Amino acid sequence: MSNISAMKIAVCIKQVPDSWAEKKMGSDQRLDRESVDAVLNDLDEYAIESAIALVEANSPTGEAGEGSGHTITVISMGPERASEALRKALSMGADDAILISDAALAGSDALATSKVLAAVISQGGFDLVFCGTESTDARMSVVPAMLAERLGFAQLTFAGKVEAVGSTMKISRQTEFGVEEMSADLPAVISVVEKINEPRYPSFKGIMASKKKPLVTQNLADIGVVATEVGSSAAWSSVKDSLPRPPRGAGVKIVDDGNAAAQLVAFLAERKLV
């Protein structure tokens, strides 16, 4: 049993348009967010599972929740309906949830998102933050590193394995350079890759229990962030224009009758690829 003392864990999760729905609309080239189902960013499920598994491994009862000596708070910045994603995390086993919702937040970039999340994390006194590696809509993969920078927390990103040894967090990760073993004392930000675990399905008991778990909604004033520092008007980059790209010209599709390879080679030669 490791001797890490009471961890106050935050898990940052985002609600995103369902990536399968996006695919369905591929033919008309527009992402109409209103009509798309919103789901919990699937890469964030691994972060939730990691937090719960870490608490279980360091709990005298082997369970998360009361009696474990640690707490797990899920945090999301988003519209009102992002509370559905938070409820899902609660039903998996997180203890409570914070939704930061404010009209002024619309159009926030990663810099503003990380500013808001960092404010909530400091205010709550969290010392360990779990994130996914990217949100499947924005696909920037920068919020965890920005959080580490803003909070001055140790950055342990792209973890494929996480454990607490004494009071030190150890991770193992695969990078361009190879397999790296990293460690840091708390406070730390950890982002996890999808190979790390198999997120649990909420049990019936978990779903019932989640309904009684606290979910508080806060606005910018509650967390002490000035409205003019976030949202689209404060974004430090701006989109000049966006054009639907013409769909790939309907490709050739042939059934192999023994001659397909030769046709492919001719096609490649025509495009100067061989």
Place this chain on the structure above:
Amino acid sequence: MSSVIILVDSVGGKVSKATAELATFGKRLGDVTAVICSSDGASLASQLNALAIDKTITCTGVDFEKLSTGAVASALSDVVAKEKPVAILIASHARGKEIAGRLAVRIESGLITDAIDLDADLIATQSVFGGSTTVHSTVTHGTPIITLRGNSIEAIAGTGPTAHEDFAVTYGGADRALVNSLAPAIKGGRPELTEASIIVSGGKGTDGNFAPVEALADALGGAVGASRAATDAGWYPHSFQVGQTGKTVSPQLYIAAGISGAIQHRAGMQTSKTIVAINKDPEAPIFDVADFGIVGDLFTVLPQVRDGVIAKKS
């Protein structure tokens, strides 16, 4: 003449192709100052002689490989304060984006990631929603920080730096995350996945036999990739996975063999210039993005294509 900063990109002590591409974009904006943040500084500096770079700055005094990306962001922010560049260009991979993100916070500047083009007016082009939409954007605050995807530009040659400077930096931040050990990735004879102009990928349909995939890749001088189903099965190392949670690639030619084309796979290869799919199932979604699709058995088709390619080349 205004100056632009590029962050020298390297893997295993070797300057990567991304560095030459960043220099090429940089030249559109002004004189290129290449910043080296690596404990291999001297060796990396000696590899820049054929690139379009005017000056190098080697940051010294910090063991960058042992610390997190916070150390690089901190060094870069010191260089920016000194050089006052018009922009900072960084390679758009996981590490590059982390550095860019931390730097943006530090120097309070706007950030654009995953750009595929950048013009002289600092207008960046991005390809979003799996390549279905092209976006043009600019940074409106601070010193623009732009990360550029590999393979987005044909790198130009140059005559290398004429000036060199060592610049002492320190990193004392609260972030004390340490890399305790590194088992370097095994290098094969093939090009790097993210640098390759041709990639042949295998999926579940290979049933663990990557020999025909590798043979075609070698005939074409390309790299080998894999779907997650193939890496999960242990048939190919995870570092070769293409897709949302693997590498994002954008080669001239991408050949998918025995890959169904799940959205997570397509997210990593959809912007390839030419896509070829070989799959037994005529309904496989990979055909939706393929320029040339063959409904057939990869074990029959791939060797024939390989023979045809070799015949064509000789």
